[in-house]
Amino acid sequence: MKSVIEYFRGIFNGIKSLLVGMTVTGGYFFRPGTTLTQQYPDNRDTLVMFERFKGEVVMPHNEKNEHKCTGCGICEINCPNGSIEVIPATEVTEEGKKKRIIDKHIYHLGMCTFCGLCVKTCPSQALAFSQEFEHAVFDRTKLTKVLNQPGSKLMKGVE
Amino acid sequence: MEVKEKMGRLENEEYIINMGPQHPSTHGVLRLVVALKGEIVQRVEPHIGYIHRGIEKMCENLTYQQIIHLTDRMDYLSAHINNEAVCLTVEKALEIEVPERVKYIRTIMSELTRIQSHQLFWATFGMDLGGLTCFFYGLRDREKILDIFEESCGGRMIVSYNTPGGLMNDIHPNFQNRVKEFLKYFRGVIHEYDDLLTGNVIFQERSKGMGVMTKEEAIAWGLTGPTGRASGFSCDIRKHNPYSAYDKVTFREILYTEGDVFHRYLARMEEMRESMNIIDQLIDNIPEGPFTAKMKPVIKLPEGEYFQSVETARGELGVYIVSDGNKNPYRVKFRSPNFVNLAPLNLMARGSKIADLVAIGGSLDLIIPDIDR
Amino acid sequence: MEFSIYDFSSFTAWIDQSLRAAMSPGMAVAIEMLIIGVAILIFYAIVGLFLVYAERKVCALMQNRMGPNRVGPGGIFQTIADLVKLLFVELVPIKNADKILFSLAPYIVIIASFMAMGALPFAKGLHAIDLNIGVFYLMAVSSMGVVGVLLAGWASNNKYSLIGAMRIGAQIVSYEISVGMSLVTIVVLAGTMQLSEIVQAQQYGWFIFRGHIPALIAFVIFIVASTAETNRGPFDLAEAESELTAGFHTEYSGIRFAFFFLAEYINMFIVAAIATTVFFGGWMPFNVYGWEGFNKVMNFIPPFIWFLGKTGALIFLIMWFKWTFPRLRIDQLLTLEWKYFLPINIINVLIMALIVLLGWHW
Ligand code: SF4
Numbered sequence: 001m002k003s004v005i006e007y008f009r010g011i012f013n014g015i016k017s018l019l020v021g022m023t024v025t026g027g028y029f030f031r032p033g034t035t036l037t038q039q040y041p042d043n044r045d046t047l048v049m050f051e052r053f054k055g056e057v058v059m060p061h062n063e064k065n066e067h068k069c070t071g072c073g074i075c076e077i078n079c080p081n082g083s084i085e086v087i088p089a090t091e092v093t094e095e096g097k098k099k100r101i102i103d104k105h106i107y108h109l110g111m112c113t114f115c116g117l118c119v120k121t122c123p124s125q126a127l128a129f130s131q132e133f134e135h136a137v138f139d140r141t142k143l144t145k146v147l148n149q150p151g152s153k154l155m156k157g158v159e
Numbered sequence: 160m161e162v163k164e165k166m167g168r169l170e171n172e173e174y175i176i177n178m179g180p181q182h183p184s185t186h187g188v189l190r191l192v193v194a195l196k197g198e199i200v201q202r203v204e205p206h207i208g209y210i211h212r213g214i215e216k217m218c219e220n221l222t223y224q225q226i227i228h229l230t231d232r233m234d235y236l237s238a239h240i241n242n243e244a245v246c247l248t249v250e251k252a253l254e255i256e257v258p259e260r261v262k263y264i265r266t267i268m269s270e271l272t273r274i275q276s277h278q279l280f281w282a283t284f285g286m287d288l289g290g291l292t293c294f295f296y297g298l299r300d301r302e303k304i305l306d307i308f309e310e311s312c313g314g315r316m317i318v319s320y321n322t323p324g325g326l327m328n329d330i331h332p333n334f335q336n337r338v339k340e341f342l343k344y345f346r347g348v349i350h351e352y353d354d355l356l357t358g359n360v361i362f363q364e365r366s367k368g369m370g371v372m373t374k375e376e377a378i379a380w381g382l383t384g385p386t387g388r389a390s391g392f393s394c395d396i397r398k399h400n401p402y403s404a405y406d407k408v409t410f411r412e413i414l415y416t417e418g419d420v421f422h423r424y425l426a427r428m429e430e431m432r433e434s435m436n437i438i439d440q441l442i443d444n445i446p447e448g449p450f451t452a453k454m455k456p457v458i459k460l461p462e463g464e465y466f467q468s469v470e471t472a473r474g475e476l477g478v479y480i481v482s483d484g485n486k487n488p489y490r491v492k493f494r495s496p497n498f499v500n501l502a503p504l505n506l507m508a509r510g511s512k513i514a515d516l517v518a519i520g521g522s523l524d525l526i527i528p529d530i531d532r
Numbered sequence: 533m534e535f536s537i538y539d540f541s542s543f544t545a546w547i548d549q550s551l552r553a554a555m556s557p558g559m560a561v562a563i564e565m566l567i568i569g570v571a572i573l574i575f576y577a578i579v580g581l582f583l584v585y586a587e588r589k590v591c592a593l594m595q596n597r598m599g600p601n602r603v604g605p606g607g608i609f610q611t612i613a614d615l616v617k618l619l620f621v622e623l624v625p626i627k628n629a630d631k632i633l634f635s636l637a638p639y640i641v642i643i644a645s646f647m648a649m650g651a652l653p654f655a656k657g658l659h660a661i662d663l664n665i666g667v668f669y670l671m672a673v674s675s676m677g678v679v680g681v682l683l684a685g686w687a688s689n690n691k692y693s694l695i696g697a698m699r700i701g702a703q704i705v706s707y708e709i710s711v712g713m714s715l716v717t718i719v720v721l722a723g724t725m726q727l728s729e730i731v732q733a734q735q736y737g738w739f740i741f742r743g744h745i746p747a748l749i750a751f752v753i754f755i756v757a758s759t760a761e762t763n764r765g766p767f768d769l770a771e772a773e774s775e776l777t778a779g780f781h782t783e784y785s786g787i788r789f790a791f792f793f794l795a796e797y798i799n800m801f802i803v804a805a806i807a808t809t810v811f812f813g814g815w816m817p818f819n820v821y822g823w824e825g826f827n828k829v830m831n832f833i834p835p836f837i838w839f840l841g842k843t844g845a846l847i848f849l850i851m852w853f854k855w856t857f858p859r860l861r862i863d864q865l866l867t868l869e870w871k872y873f874l875p876i877n878i879i880n881v882l883i884m885a886l887i888v889l890l891g892w893h894w
């Protein structure tokens with residue numbers, strides 16, 4: 001007798017647990033307002049990334065086309081996978097002294113692991129992360145970028 | 160006569176199938192060579208190494224700050240905890256005390272990592288068992304934690320937030336609000352997890368009594384994390400060997416004795432609730448102060464051997480560093496929980512069905528890159 | 533007995549007569565068969581495509597997603613776009629596969645579901661063939677598809693496919709009994725196997741209400757067992773993508789895969805249609821004896837709307853199952869059948885027979 005009761009109790013509890021599960025999914029079905037899908041390419045204009053999002057390494061320039069990179073090469077040393085190549089040049093200042101400046105700051109986006117060490121260790125805060133995340137290209141040579149803009153100069157006051 | 164012989168040979172022949180390296184239920188490039196007899200699993204042989212990147216060897220050529228970003232890529236669901244493990248080892252070797260603020264933040268971040276890892280476990284485990292909707296609910300809730308990470312650390316999975324001596328940057332001003340919002344939200348929906356899966360009769364039938372590991376076996380095989388604790392092996396590093404701010408909070412170590420698939424699952428469910436309690440205790444009391452200790456730009460560990468273990472979402476992660484006094488370590492070894500947890504798969508799955516093998520594999524919550532490193 | 537305004541029998545009879553008047557009887561039959569064939573083919577395609585779309589929308593909404601929303605308004609043409617894509621996909625030849633059986637299998641599956649379609653009464657008189665053993669015919673035909681699945685699994689020369697095929701073999705053999713038994717319960721109540729008469733008998737009260745509890749139990753068992761028979765979740769062991777990658781159709785690509793896919797949805801439609809016919813009064817409107825005004829309004833709704841509406845509701849139920857429950861294991865599947873459904877079913881039939889004998893039903 002007891003086993004018979006157990007048998008039926010098993011059936012009823014089983015059915016009940018199934019119905020409980022169905023209320024969850026059914027609940028969402030009948031409340032279509034709960035959808036969370038973001039219509040990605042359509043919402044591009046309104047899409048805001050978090051300001052710390054590590055999209056890619058950039059070198060901010062001001063409106064006079066000046067950057068803060070002194071060409072010291074610390075970022076190159078700190079990068080764990082050689083994504084940064086600093087090609088320095090020398091410049092003669094007004095006082096006639098030789099000074100190391102940046103010629104090309106080459107950044108290989110395809111190799112970067114977004115560890116953030118270059119940005120953190122740069123002594124003059126010349127580097128930053130942009131929030132750009134659409135990196136897909138058809139040709140991977142496009143992933144190698146020169147961060148300092150052509151004709152750009154070192155900002156005044158940065159050593 | 161001949162027919163009979165052939166029949167006999169057929170009966171003894173094993174039906175070998177290759178599960179993986181590309182298979183939906185191995186969660187990555189794990190290859191299981193399964194010998195079947197009908198539906199019954201006779202033998203499972205895991206073949207690993209498909210995603211071996213030589214992380215330990217790579218570490219030997221990197222500075223201690225640079226090692227951190229590689230540990231993200233081992234157990235990518237416990238990225239933050241892995242970072243912390245290396246940082247703790249380095250700090251221990253240098254004998255520096257990190258500021259209280261760092262400890263609190265690290266603990267909160269670790270617990271958030273644990274929750275999101277278990278959420279993903281729930282999602283994929285449900286999917287392994289055929290409940291496809293679970294996958295979306297799990298990911299939906301995990302998204303909220305990833306947003307918290309993204310706001311403060313700049314990365315969603317691969318956070319690289321810790322650095323020897325502290326953190327890469329301070330928490331975002333919005334961090335506390337967001338965490339509290341998340342806790343409120345998640346407490347409201349976690350019952351769905353139970354309604355949809357835990358209580359479900361099909362799920363219980365499929366998971367109870369499957370892949371049992373006794374306490375002795377669990378200890379002998381070195382199972383840790385929820386997998387070990389479901390068997391009754393009290394192995395929570397947070398409890399037995401507290402690091403960061405774990406000595407300042409009270410929490411329960413989830414222990415069961417059954418050691419089957421269902422209790423491994425249950426242990427993770429309960430751990431999510433415990434993690435929320437831990438965060439509750441810390442989130443309002445983060446002390447003011449610097450977010451990193453004063454560190455030299457080049458870290459050189461004194462000669463010697465250093466070890467520190469932490470509790471990741473899957474078990475004990477041990478970091479063992481041998482230093483010869485240079486800026487690069489001489490040898491780094493990670494004791495990764497997944498590698499050890501995978502080992503007794505054959506023992507657990509032998510004699511069960513294919514579907515059980517999937518359930519058992521799912522309940523171990525394996526992350527393949529952590530096995531291969 | 534009043535007849536609803538939507539009676540197709542005179543319409544079909546008129547077509548028949550005018551055809552016969554114009555040509556020889558053999559020719560007339562041939563043309564009729566052609567018309568019916570084309571009509572069912574079109575209906576088949578529309579139902580198939582719509583159900584695929586519906587399933588994707590339903591599961592998306594249950595999972596807090598949007599589902600298809602790019603092709604056409606609300607993504608309504610998504611499945612057509614997918615079909616076009618599948619038509620262009622290469623039919624990958626499988627090494628060491630049994631070529632003939634491999635290509636034959638999808639056709640068997642499709643033909644089986646096609647044949648079942650012919651016997652369904654969509655409305656009064658809208659019936660390709662009204663067999664006097666309709667229920668029996670439907671059962672026989674709807675379980676024929678498994679032969680195709682078995683062949684597919686065997687011919688693919690793939691270990692996963694073979695396991696899937698073996699699973700479905702065991703599954704269908706068991707669940708066929710339950711489906712049959714639960715239909716027998718209603719046959720006992722109706723006293724006939726002819727589908728049109730079964731529908732006619734439900735004018736004032738569908739069998740699910742008239743048959744007391746046994747009919748309810750029979751319905752529950754029918755819907756569960758036929759979900760299992762159509763190989764849908766939570767009984768989709770033959771596909772079980774987390775265990776067997778894609779089960780029996782792992783090796784299929786392009787249009788052959790589309791056939792399996794389509795047949796799954798049509799089978800779902802067919803079982804829902806059978807359940808509608810047998811338990812929910814088929815195309816009969818919801819009438820209550822004595823409430824004339826109410827009945828008039830209900831009768832005004834065309835019968836095929838009733839039919840498709842009820843079928844749609846049942847299909848939604850089946851989808852709801854699939855997107856909520858985890859999958860069973862093969863031994864549990866068989867336990868459920870042999871230890872629970874079969875004994876309950878046998879007792880159920882006996883109780884129903886008793887009720888009918890004592891005249892307790894109304
Ligand atoms: S983010 Fe890291 S990997 Fe990328 S360039 Fe900077 S240092 Fe190198």
Ligand code: SF4
Binds near residue numbers: 070122
């Ligand atoms: S970016 Fe910064 S660290 Fe790198 S070379 Fe320029 S100044 Fe030095």
